[in-house]
Amino acid sequence: MALSQQRERELTELCRRFRIDVLTAIHTAQSGHPGGSLSVCEILTLLYQQRMNIDAARPEDPDRDRLVLSKGHAAPMLYRNLIEKGFLPKDSMNTLRQTDSLLQGHPTNHTPGVEMPAGPLGLGLAAAQGMAMGLKLNGSPARVYAILGDGEQDEGSVWEAADSAPKYKLDNLCAVTDYNKVQLDGTTDEIMPLRDIEAKWRAFGWNVIRCDGHDLKALDAAFDQAESVKGVPTMIIADTVKGKGVSFMEGKAAWHGKAIDDDSFAIAMKELGGEA
């Protein structure tokens, strides 16, 4: 079912609030990854708040949908979504990266709602693949999502999974590339060009969809299409902007993983309509 205008407005507002809360948490921690958390905002928010079959009251439901955040450094945006779904306490956001916090710097499955540890890049797609294989064996209708970065695709292990998922006809697996075109040291073109990323995934046998990763309707349609395709996994190449929503962070490698100083934080909050 297509996203209604009303629901799209609600989700857009949630995204705005999530961006504020994520930057606030990273500012409070004086550590974290703002750029990639902001670029993946619509992707994670649409999945968690609209599409995925998950319920904090039944966290062990064998038929729940799963999401593996392979680009684990975007953890703050994952946590904010899990808070909204009731998996984590409302006031936990500003404990990010603190000693004994549920909100570790990178995700672990010891945190309620998190399905798989992440941090070392390039491993999440294969783990999602294993889930999809197991769910098929179990006869479960659940879907599995894997959220990858683009820089992450420098890792050879990504392409091992790219090779194996079509072999097992994992149409219950949908991967998304948060294609913000910037990695830690610079742009992906400077550091390790991805060349024709769509053609690469297609050559590996995937159903490939390209869309605007900040357009909720376009993303929603892409996920619909992914669900309708049988016999192959889907890779959604979602064009995004690193640091989306904060003018001075947009497209800047410098904001990949950097503490936010007070002045920058104040400007960011002003732009997003939050409180500094």
Place this chain on the structure above:
Amino acid sequence: MAKAIREVYGTVLAELGETNKDIVVLDADLSGSTKTKIFGQAHPERFFNMGIAESDMVSTAAGLAAVGKIPFVNTFTVFLTTLGLIAARGQVCYGNLNVKFGGAYCGMSDALDGASHHALEDISAMRALPNMRVIVPSDAESTRWATKWAAENYGPVYLRLSRDVYPDLYAEGTKFELGRGAVVRDGTDVTVIACGLMVHKAMEAAESMAQKGVSVRVVDMYSIKPLDRELILKCADETGAIVTAEEHNIYGGLGSAVSEVLAYAGAGAPTEFVGIHDTFTGSGKYAQLLAKYGVDAAGVQAGIEKVLARKK
């Protein structure tokens, strides 16, 4: 009857798969060698050949475990514990997921293929991972137990398996226990604490030493993690000298693990380390390699003689 350890493992796995439908087996294009092919033929729907992609295999297993399966991942020991290590650490052990690692060709058992295929650092790598249990079977019966134990107990387990045929050591139905070692020959002058193939080499050495009037105790330390601290300290106390024997680099393996226990307790028993002395090995016939690198009965005997000379 003596059997190839890999053959026993593959057969037991297939048997376990009959009753436990959650068991799934993954291999990296070596199932004919690791013998998981036996499982694959019996249960094709639960057998996944992942190709020559060890990292993919272990991560996939992490995902399978996360949805309730009991995956066994298999390839040559050296590839499993190097190329598979990042996923073993970052996903399986950090996530405490129910994945079992079958390292098929430990030590120099893939003798002719040479140093690239010898696994002499694996115990060191695997025992350093929190949540991981490390078991080194020494014969067919202990392999049966270890495989079954891994299937029936939650959490990551590393089974250090061999390509080789080991003589039988234990009677059918012998009781094993994780965290325990077994005294397989009693003695009073010195204890050899060994694992895997080296238990047999230690038994031979003990027999030779008996003819010289030296009473050697031999311990099969099949459970390397958790380790039988009590037994180690008892042996140090009762025999006053320790020799460790492993087909592994002397750094980080069984010898190191035993030393940690002795040092912590301040036991003070002189210790000799029989193993590969921090070198890359080479191709050759297995027996010749074992002799060349001092991990045979003569090597254990030399270790015993050295430690006895140091014993106060």
